Amino acid sequence: MxxxxxxxxxxxxxxxxxxxxxxxxxxxxxxxxxxxxxxxxxxxxxxxxxxxxxxxxxxxxxxxxxxxxxxxxxxxxxxxxxxxxxxxxxxxxxxLNKSVTVTARDGRRIRVALAIVPDEDNPSATLSAHDDEDDSELASVNVSPAFKLTSGSATSWIEADFARPR
Known part of the structure; x- marks a missing residue:
């Protein structure tokens, strides 16, 4: 040895x-x-x-x-x-981290990201929107970890002026 x-x-x-x-x-x-x-x-x-x-x-x-x-x-x-x-x-x-980029009605490209924090007792998730040009954050809300991020759900969230999705 x-x-x-x-x-x-x-x-x-x-x-x-x-x-x-x-x-x-x-x-x-x-x-x-x-x-x-x-x-x-x-x-x-x-x-x-x-x-x-x-x-x-x-x-x-x-x-x-x-x-x-x-x-x-x-x-x-x-x-x-x-x-x-x-x-x-x-x-x-x-x-645990997904993102999609969509075009808003005003022509801006917006990247929408979903970040899930797994926790046995209290899992959480954050939905955020970022300007695709300068990466500045436009909005951020807490959502259910079960939230499904798709181009459609991202566009709906943007069109609802970033109100917390149900």
């Missing part, structure tokens, strides 16, 4: 064993694959309650035990797991 310094937290020594690596803010754990006779690897970011990535792991030469973890494999797994988290965060952001 080697113990280089963890680059994410220089005070924490990395832990590198055949089936368990902890370094750079990540933990790789090689586990028995419950689905078949093989092995799997799970990658968990420090502080996260569950793995960001679980995938198959290569068998060793004896065809019974897993191949030991090594530096290049760990680095590849860190990169892959970080990408999975990044894509999940992008998808969540896209789900």
């Amino acid at each position: 080697t113990e280089p310094i963890d680059s994410a937290n220089p005070d924490t020594p990395a832990l590198q064993q055949d089936r368990f690596w902890q370094d750079r803010g990540w933990t790789a754990r090689i586990i028995k694959n419950e689905e078949d006779d093989g092995w799997a690897v799970e990658m968990t970011r420090d502080g996260d309650p569950e793995p960001a990535l679980v995938g198959p792991w290569t068998m060793g030469r004896d065809k019974k035990n897993p191949k030991p973890m090594d530096g290049p494999a760990f680095s590849t797994l860190v990169k892959t797991a970080a990408e999975v988290i990044r894509r999940h965060e992008q998808q969540l952001h896209a789900t």
